[in-house]
Amino acid sequence: MGVKILTLKEYKSVFNTLYPSLCLFSNKYIENLDVSKDIVQEVFIKVWEDRIEFQDDSAIKSYLYTSVKNRSLDYLKSKRYKETFSIGDTDIGQIETDPFFFREVVISETSVIIEKAVNTLPAKCAQIIKLSIKGLSNTEISEELGISLNTIKTQKKIAYKRLKPLLKDCFFIIAFVFEIRN
Amino acid sequence: MSIFNKIIELSNQIASSILKHEKPKELLDSDLFTDSDKKYILEHLTDEKLIKRAALLKQIDKKEAWSEIESKIEVPVRKLSIWKYSAAAAIVIMASTIYFSKDQWSHKEQIKVVATKSVINPGTDKAILVLASGEEVALGKGSSYNATGVHSNGTEIIYGNTNSNKESTVYNYLTIPRGGQFFIKLADGTKVWLNSDSKLKFPVNFVDGAPRQVELVYGEAYFDVSPSTEHKGSHFNVLTSNQNIEVLGTEFNVRAYQDTPIIYTTLVEGKVNLSGSFQTTILKPGQQSVLDNHNIRVASVDVFNEVSWKEGIFSFQEMPLKEIMKVLERWYDIKIIFKNKAIENNTFNGILDKNQKIEEILNIISNTNKIPYEINQKTVIFK
Numbered sequence: 001m002g003v004k005i006l007t008l009k010e011y012k013s014v015f016n017t018l019y020p021s022l023c024l025f026s027n028k029y030i031e032n033l034d035v036s037k038d039i040v041q042e043v044f045i046k047v048w049e050d051r052i053e054f055q056d057d058s059a060i061k062s063y064l065y066t067s068v069k070n071r072s073l074d075y076l077k078s079k080r081y082k083e084t085f086s087i088g089d090t091d092i093g094q095i096e097t098d099p100f101f102f103r104e105v106v107i108s109e110t111s112v113i114i115e116k117a118v119n120t121l122p123a124k125c126a127q128i129i130k131l132s133i134k135g136l137s138n139t140e141i142s143e144e145l146g147i148s149l150n151t152i153k154t155q156k157k158i159a160y161k162r163l164k165p166l167l168k169d170c171f172f173i174i175a176f177v178f179e180i181r182n
Numbered sequence: 183m184s185i186f187n188k189i190i191e192l193s194n195q196i197a198s199s200i201l202k203h204e205k206p207k208e209l210l211d212s213d214l215f216t217d218s219d220k221k222y223i224l225e226h227l228t229d230e231k232l233i234k235r236a237a238l239l240k241q242i243d244k245k246e247a248w249s250e251i252e253s254k255i256e257v258p259v260r261k262l263s264i265w266k267y268s269a270a271a272a273i274v275i276m277a278s279t280i281y282f283s284k285d286q287w288s289h290k291e292q293i294k295v296v297a298t299k300s301v302i303n304p305g306t307d308k309a310i311l312v313l314a315s316g317e318e319v320a321l322g323k324g325s326s327y328n329a330t331g332v333h334s335n336g337t338e339i340i341y342g343n344t345n346s347n348k349e350s351t352v353y354n355y356l357t358i359p360r361g362g363q364f365f366i367k368l369a370d371g372t373k374v375w376l377n378s379d380s381k382l383k384f385p386v387n388f389v390d391g392a393p394r395q396v397e398l399v400y401g402e403a404y405f406d407v408s409p410s411t412e413h414k415g416s417h418f419n420v421l422t423s424n425q426n427i428e429v430l431g432t433e434f435n436v437r438a439y440q441d442t443p444i445i446y447t448t449l450v451e452g453k454v455n456l457s458g459s460f461q462t463t464i465l466k467p468g469q470q471s472v473l474d475n476h477n478i479r480v481a482s483v484d485v486f487n488e489v490s491w492k493e494g495i496f497s498f499q500e501m502p503l504k505e506i507m508k509v510l511e512r513w514y515d516i517k518i519i520f521k522n523k524a525i526e527n528n529t530f531n532g533i534l535d536k537n538q539k540i541e542e543i544l545n546i547i548s549n550t551n552k553i554p555y556e557i558n559q560k561t562v563i564f565k
Contacts, residue, residue: 065186
């Protein structure tokens with residue numbers, strides 16, 4: 001129990017799991033992907049160099065999202081400061097709020113789970129689920145892929161069965177799953 | 183629960199709804215967001231947006247970014263290779279470096295820490311083969327075994343179909359210790375995955391046309407049976423202490439450990455017929471029978487949870503902590519004590535990699551459920 005420092009293996013695993021989505025998350029604030037990458041990298045280096053302690057996966061995520069947000073806002077402020085005083089503070093005021101932050105975290109986290117969950121499915125299942133997310137009905141999927149309605153129903157059942165343990169109460173374990181299946 | 187935990191949990195629920203193509207009612211009911219924010223979130227999780235996101239993700243090179251980080255953080259290159267090779271066997275307690283200040287954290291110190299071996303390790307491929315003569319052969323990584331019609335590379339053992347004297351049947355035994363697992367291919371082509379703490383009795387060859395019979399003396403095994411049609415209709419039988427499984431060519435899992443009188447049989451594919459001192463029962467794919475003394479019950483189960491062990495994964499669904507710990511006891515060859523009896527029946531969901539350190543698993547359970555534990559040699563105590 002209690003807080004602990006990440007081992008290098010854990011650190012790398014966290015990096016692999018969260019680096020891409022954190023870059024996109026930062027990009028929401030600053031709209032510059034290259035700078036976003038630098039910001040996320042700085043945050044990760046700080047975690048290692050300062051040997052920051054975490055209690056659980058959720059604490060890691062909370063720390064990373066918050067740090068990336070703060071650094072992104074700092075960047076925006078410094079840039080605006082340097083470039084011009086003419087832009088009002090209204091824009092930045094809105095994106096500095098907690099609701100904006102939480103909203104973007106939800107979008108980022110949800111997207112990651114969907115992408116990864118679909119990627120763990122067997123190819124045929126994944127194709128069907130992707131079309132289903134797109135809003136296609138079973139009949140439409142059947143026409144699109146040229147397979148029977150029954151096959152689609154069975155494949156969907158298989159998919160939900162496999163996804164169920166991933167999606168129920170165990171977000172903290174998801175990282176491991178993706179590590180071993182990818 | 184912190185607001186951030188709530189956010190993460192909500193994300194998980196939304197993802198689940200979207201995957202099932204259902205209304206994300208947790209989001210709609212949530213008081214974390216205003217209606218306009220909820221609308222905004224859903225608009226940004228449409229298929230179109232996810233595809234756009236995927237395109238952006240392609241511009242992010244994880245590997246390149248990692249090697250940049252690797253070059254910038256203070257991890258000596260040599261340490262990395264040590265990590266790589268010792269990761270499986272040695273336990274690397276970074277936490278103990280807490281006591282070293284940054285300046286003292288020298289290369290030398292690091293090696294010292296890395297070299298600390300854990301008493302508890304994940305299981306490996308190992309087994310003991312007992313020949314008809316009573317001779318015992320230890321099988322494991324790095325030790326191969328060859329004899330007429332049989333060979334082992336240390337992680338599996340393969341019997342060839344030799345023609346021998348049909349008058350008598352010669353039996354061998356394969357015993358898997360705690361902390362072990364093994365794969366065997368029988369002379370008829372049937373594949374068997376054996377879990378920790380299991381014992382199989384099998385003939386070294388089979389006679390086409392005559393019943394094929396093996397015995398799971400105790401433990402857990404997954405059978406992929408070579409079809410009867412390839413053996414002049416010979417049925418395949420798996421005996422356990424008080425149950426006979428008759429098979430026509432199929433895949434199934436049997437769990438019959440000694441510490442419980444219950445036998446679990448799970449059918450993945452095909453058809454099996456169960457008999458013994460209970461009502462004869464036929465299983466369909468996806469069904470599991472639970473035999474408790476003379477009573478047999480059949481229910482539909484998630485087959486993935488039952489057979490994932492042979493894929494190197496533990497999958498637990500709504501499983502009491504007590505039961506999960508039984509599985510871990512066998513795989514890590516440890517003893518688990520519950521001082522706090524109240525938590526024994528708490529149920530958990532989760533999928534775990536069988537190759538991870540026991541501490542990683544225990545930390546997940548401990549951190550998320552506020553259950554403290556302690557390791558003393560090969561004993562884990564939940565306080």
